[in-house]
Amino acid sequence: MKIVKVNGKKRSHKIFMYAISTCAWCKRTKQFLKDNNVEFEYVDVDLCDDEDKEKVEKEITRRGGRLSYPTLIVDDKTLITGYKEDRISEALEL
Amino acid sequence: MTTLEAVRRRAESDARTYGYVLNPDSKFLVDLIEGLKTNEDRYGYPSCPCRLASGVFELDRDIICPCDYRDPDVQEYGYCFCGLFIRKDIIEENKPIESIPERRPQEKIALAHVPASQRVEKPAEVVPALTAIPLKTKLKMWYCKQCGYVVFREEPPFICPICKAKKEMFEEIRATIYLGA
Numbered sequence: 001m002k003i004v005k006v007n008g009k010k011r012s013h014k015i016f017m018y019a020i021s022t023c024a025w026c027k028r029t030k031q032f033l034k035d036n037n038v039e040f041e042y043v044d045v046d047l048c049d050d051e052d053k054e055k056v057e058k059e060i061t062r063r064g065g066r067l068s069y070p071t072l073i074v075d076d077k078t079l080i081t082g083y084k085e086d087r088i089s090e091a092l093e094l
Numbered sequence: 095m096t097t098l099e100a101v102r103r104r105a106e107s108d109a110r111t112y113g114y115v116l117n118p119d120s121k122f123l124v125d126l127i128e129g130l131k132t133n134e135d136r137y138g139y140p141s142c143p144c145r146l147a148s149g150v151f152e153l154d155r156d157i158i159c160p161c162d163y164r165d166p167d168v169q170e171y172g173y174c175f176c177g178l179f180i181r182k183d184i185i186e187e188n189k190p191i192e193s194i195p196e197r198r199p200q201e202k203i204a205l206a207h208v209p210a211s212q213r214v215e216k217p218a219e220v221v222p223a224l225t226a227i228p229l230k231t232k233l234k235m236w237y238c239k240q241c242g243y244v245v246f247r248e249e250p251p252f253i254c255p256i257c258k259a260k261k262e263m264f265e266e267i268r269a270t271i272y273l274g275a
Contacts, residue, residue: 022129022143024122024176025193046146050209053146057207067203068196069144082193 001043001052006030008039013092015040018056018071021047025083026070032085036094045069101131101140105178108160111255114168114179117191126178130159144176145198148206156198163197165252235267 015033019026021044033040045056057067065071065079072080074091088094105127109116117123129143141147142157156162164174171194172184180191196203236250237243241257250264 020144020146022132023145024125024129025144027125028122050212053207054209057204061204066196067146067200067207069146070193082195084192 001048001055003041003043005041006034006039008034008037010036010038010092013038014075015092016073017042018060018069018073019044020069023069029070029072029083029088032083032088036092038092038094096131096134098127098131101134102127104140105130105159109179112160112165112179112253113182113258115182115185117173117177117180118185119191122177126176129176142176146203146206148208149210153202153205156202161198167194167197169252236264237267239263239265 015038017026017029017033017040019030019042026044030040030042043052043056045053048056060067060071063073063079066081068081070081070083072078072088072091074080078091080087080091105116117126126143130140133143133147134140137147137149137151137154139151139154140159141154142159142161145157147154147157159176160179161174164179167174168179168181172189173180173191173194175194175196175198177191184191233246233248235244235246237245238254238257238259240259240263241254243254243256244267245251245264250261250266252261253259254263
């Protein structure tokens, strides 16, 4: 799986994002994290191979999430579906 | 290969037909138009840029822009899932636009994550799941009492694409239709 790491000064939370490369909400979420200087990792699911797409589906559903992008996983426990600035800020204490 | 201009013109024309407007945030709109173009070049049809397409036309049919979920989403939230089409009153009232919940059934989304190789190699497992979707839905025929437009789908359209009459103006046509031979 091609995981991209975006460096940032804020590293107090572990953030992983499932995204779609063509999705405007995903782009906005990436930009929001960058603007706030937050370090995060993401994977563009549409660019993954078949095997990895299936892994992503299993991983999101295993965590009780809905299959919708962007999906953010904060500290391996909090799951945020969609671009929701308030919820992201709250989870990351921004 | 299509062009960004062609994709934009098509979206504008479609928004006009249904009485919507395109997202006024120019950067966001460019992202969406580029996403649609990428998908059209990639799959041969402009599937929703904010959803995972399978690349199989029959499976992606409901998310080809304008998707089947657009009108109910615009009705309920004021704009569609990806934020391309927006109701005029939302713009006029300057309401903030955020992600809305996904209306597309999860089992359909899950199918886009199933490896294509599995679909081919294990038809016995996959085919029933694929064919189960259209069989479950009961397609009906509706006509617009205002202009006579006829449509074959589960629910009547929220707005008549021809004369803009509301959903209530649609009435079901009760007839026996024999599909196939």
